[in-house]
Amino acid sequence: MNFTLTEEQEMIRQAARDFAHTELLPGVIERDETQQFPSEQVKKMGELGFMGMMVDPEYGGSGLDTLSYVLTMEELSKVDASSSVIVSVNNSLVCWGLETFGSEEQKEKYLKKLASGEIIGAFCLSEPEAGSDATSQKTTAIDKGDHYVLNGTKNWITNGSSASVYLVIAQTHIEKGYKGINALIVEKGMPGFEIGPKENKLGIRGSDTHSLIFNDVKIPKENRIGGDGFGFKFAMKTLAGGRIGIAAQALGIAAGAYELAKNYSKERRAFGTEISNHQAIAFKLADMHTQIEAARYLVYKAAWDKDQDNDYDISGAMAKLYASQVAMETTVEAVQIFGGNGFVKEYHVERMMRDAKITQIYEGTSEIQKIVISRSILKK
Numbered sequence: 001m002n003f004t005l006t007e008e009q010e011m012i013r014q015a016a017r018d019f020a021h022t023e024l025l026p027g028v029i030e031r032d033e034t035q036q037f038p039s040e041q042v043k044k045m046g047e048l049g050f051m052g053m054m055v056d057p058e059y060g061g062s063g064l065d066t067l068s069y070v071l072t073m074e075e076l077s078k079v080d081a082s083s084s085v086i087v088s089v090n091n092s093l094v095c096w097g098l099e100t101f102g103s104e105e106q107k108e109k110y111l112k113k114l115a116s117g118e119i120i121g122a123f124c125l126s127e128p129e130a131g132s133d134a135t136s137q138k139t140t141a142i143d144k145g146d147h148y149v150l151n152g153t154k155n156w157i158t159n160g161s162s163a164s165v166y167l168v169i170a171q172t173h174i175e176k177g178y179k180g181i182n183a184l185i186v187e188k189g190m191p192g193f194e195i196g197p198k199e200n201k202l203g204i205r206g207s208d209t210h211s212l213i214f215n216d217v218k219i220p221k222e223n224r225i226g227g228d229g230f231g232f233k234f235a236m237k238t239l240a241g242g243r244i245g246i247a248a249q250a251l252g253i254a255a256g257a258y259e260l261a262k263n264y265s266k267e268r269r270a271f272g273t274e275i276s277n278h279q280a281i282a283f284k285l286a287d288m289h290t291q292i293e294a295a296r297y298l299v300y301k302a303a304w305d306k307d308q309d310n311d312y313d314i315s316g317a318m319a320k321l322y323a324s325q326v327a328m329e330t331t332v333e334a335v336q337i338f339g340g341n342g343f344v345k346e347y348h349v350e351r352m353m354r355d356a357k358i359t360q361i362y363e364g365t366s367e368i369q370k371i372v373i374s375r376s377i378l379k380k
């Protein structure tokens, strides 16, 4: 075992930390309040190579390992989870899915722009009645020879209105069940493709979440990813890696809230001393620190598994399950340590508590992670 980061990984972590403090922190409260998408910040993250971190430089990416990506996600999420989810979706779901399973033409046409951050992408699986139960896709992609005709609705889509490229999962051969599902590349502006209203959310309010409506949208056959019927496996495999990104986001939210609470406890005085001198507070900090460290090693291990070409379905699911629980518990305790100030927006922790909740829901709820983990351990 080697717990030491390479010099390059240390540099990337520092670059992400600096960026988060100089570019994401200013305005993070206002963006949350007004639900403003961080367009300028995303553009700069593209310039820094954060939008296609693991993509081969041949396709405009940074060619880094998963651990570097996770370190970046952690640092960005300490400050602004709305921005980090945009990074996560673009990197893990869209770029990784296209680079791993896309055709050479698709990579040339779409991946290069996505990896450089010139445009961003969205991953569209969830539907009004198919979130956790992902095989029950009601959106249809009917085969018309040289093209598909896409009809249906997708829900809760991150980057819903700001994306230019959408990877859409749809049912082609209903009689074949999940084996009849396809993944199609849909471009914004294709006739019949409409973007629904923006969701008014509890957390990650700076990211734009929309429903998408497809009415007889004509998709050329060359926009299908992989062979006919590969769409469900594409979604599952891509989400398995996506969960590592969200686990890193949860870790970052927890670590960010913990750092704020620790610093505050050393300044705020009550009963004649700093509140960190009261065991009630010191023990909370001890628990937070221990849980965050445990989450960190699960997240780094999942990234390492992916980099080693080991199976990472179970390690990614465990990392997401645990880190999201730690994010929720830590942020609740951080608000408690801040007391009255914790309930006030300018101290950040209330936003982090709201942001933490989604990490237990998206890219597979905690209950779905337990299905993945229990099936895997019982199979052995």
Ligand code: COS
Binding pocket: 125, 126, 131, 132, 133, 134, 135, 178, 232, 233, 236, 237, 239, 240, 313, 362, 363, 364, 365, 368, 371, 372
């Ligand atoms: N990698 C590759 N293939 C996978 C896979 C993975 N991680 N997980 C499942 N599959 C394959 C299975 O091997 C099976 O194919 P074969 O019959 O050829 O072996 C197929 O997919 C169907 O799998 P399964 O029978 O396990 O499907 P279930 O309906 O039982 O569902 C879960 C499996 C619950 C794990 C899946 O539906 C899921 O992950 N749901 C959550 C989806 C999600 O994350 N939604 C959030 C929206 S994205 S923000």
